Amino acid sequence: MEKTRIVVGASGSPASVIAVRWAAAEARLRGAELRVVVAYHRGRSDQAETAGIVHDAVLHARAAAPEAQVTGVALPGYAVPVLLKASEGAALLVVGERGGGVFAGAVGGQVATRARCSVVVARGQADRGSGPxxxxxxxxxxxxxxxxxxxxxxxxxxxxxxxxxxxxxxxxxxxxxxxxxxxxxxxxxxxxxxxxxxxxxxxxxxxxxxxxxxxxxxxxxxxxxxxxxxxxxxxxxxxxxxxxx
The missing domain is CATH 3.40.50.620 (HUPs)
Known part of the structure; x- marks a missing residue:
């Protein structure tokens, strides 16, 4: 049986780190695979910097949930279409409240209204372990x-x-x-x-x-x-x- 998959967008911003860590905890809880996705622009993004964002995001995910199966990938394009494509067949798509670079602005609102799966915008007290x-x-x-x-x-x-x-x-x-x-x-x-x-x-x-x-x-x-x-x-x-x- 194919394992459930969660996709999370990362950009290196503090908000995306919160999203990655929240998504990792959810992957552990649900017994799901976690795929960290970084969008970049061909010709305008430094490849080493992009690879560093992927690497750091995967480290954050593994630190938050050592038992979770985590992979990271950098994909060319704008954040919204990249995330929508990457989340096809996923159980959940997670994004941060806001971020720098290609994840700036209203990415959360756009993927929330266009994704084919459930979406979580990991904002506020995302690590709160209590409450209804x-x-x-x-x-x-x-x-x-x-x-x-x-x-x-x-x-x-x-x-x-x-x-x-x-x-x-x-x-x-x-x-x-x-x-x-x-x-x-x-x-x-x-x-x-x-x-x-x-x-x-x-x-x-x-x-x-x-x-x-x-x-x-x-x-x-x-x-x-x-x-x-x-x-x-x-x-x-x-x-x-x-x-x-």
Whole structure:
């Protein structure tokens, strides 16, 4: 059976080091292979420098998770298309919040909306070993699959699920979590109703979270939108953000 693969983008920046170390820990936890990918521009990148970035990133990964199987590769091209191509068939694509060189700017947002696999932007307190897995629950029925992913991640990390509904005064019936509680009986789960704008509420809730899980606004692989909550978390959450496919 082919081993699960995680792909992580590296650029040598502090943010990409955080992403590499987080991805390595996840690879160890999931029993997955980790592939470190560095994008470079032909004719404009120093080959020795690029090789050094790959080498250092692999060392960081192995230091974070000595048991994980780690490989590194430098591929020509711009960061977004390189990462999208490299992540085909992967279980997870991990990028840093921001970085220098070809990983500068909105790489996280672009791969989050275009990748065919789940994406994690390893931002904020990415090494936080405690706290709940936070997920937004709204009226979108597609949110049920995102809720299920939150339970899956919580079970994997030995954490609880905190399902947050923002902008309402509460509900008389709370059955949305019941099927997942039944399936993941070892995972504690809470439902909270918090007044306020969803994006702001979720960012505040994530200050003590180990992971936030969001889904695309609409399904599909091309032109997927994150919506207000996903976009706000991608730029303001104090923990890694998983965009679930």
């Amino acid at each position: 897995v936070v997920v937004c629950v709204d009226d979108d029925m597609a949110a049920d699959s995102v809720l299920g992913r939150a339970f899956e991640e919580a079970a994997l990390h030995g954490a609880e699920v905190l399902a947050v509904t923002a902008g309402r005064g509460g509900a008389t019936e709370d059955t949305r979590l019941d099927p997942w509680r039944e399936r993941y009986r070892s995972v504690p789960a809470q439902r909270e109703y918090v007044p306020g704008k969803p994006g702001k509420v979720l960012v505040e809730t994530c200050r003590q979270a180990r992971l936030a899980v969001v889904g695309p606004r609409r399904h599909g692989y091309e032109g997927v939108m994150l919506g207000v909550v996903g976009s706000r978390l991608l730029h303001g959450a104090d923990c890694p953000v998983l965009i679930a496919r």
